[in-house]
Amino acid sequence: MDELDQELKEREADLKEIIKANESEENILLAERKKIEDQVKKPDVSVYMRIRKAKKGKAVSTIRRSACSGCHNIVPSQRQLEIRRNARIFTCEYCGRILISQEIADEVEAP
Numbered sequence: 001m002d003e004l005d006q007e008l009k010e011r012e013a014d015l016k017e018i019i020k021a022n023e024s025e026e027n028i029l030l031a032e033r034k035k036i037e038d039q040v041k042k043p044d045v046s047v048y049m050r051i052r053k054a055k056k057g058k059a060v061s062t063i064r065r066s067a068c069s070g071c072h073n074i075v076p077s078q079r080q081l082e083i084r085r086n087a088r089i090f091t092c093e094y095c096g097r098i099l100i101s102q103e104i105a106d107e108v109e110a111p
């Protein structure tokens, strides 16, 4: 697989995670019919693209053992709760990556 293919694949997986974080249960079915990038709120896409560029690839982090998987700094527990509620997109205050709950990452990566 060449580099461009790899990058597109990564981007698609990241965007799926962002979409998942934005979904409320009632619009999941509706959202599935649309194109991936249309489903992501526009500001989220631009945030994503900016972080992706700045971080040379990985724009999305998951929370592992209360820490950001990108920079390993602890995410405050109140913030973790908000992220788990998927109310909106949060970024890591240390490295700036978009934080996604581990549950969402697991759902996206599951076959």
Ligand SMILES: [Zn+2]
Binding pocket: 061, 068, 069, 070, 071, 072, 073, 092, 093, 094, 095, 096, 097
């Ligand atoms: Zn971080």
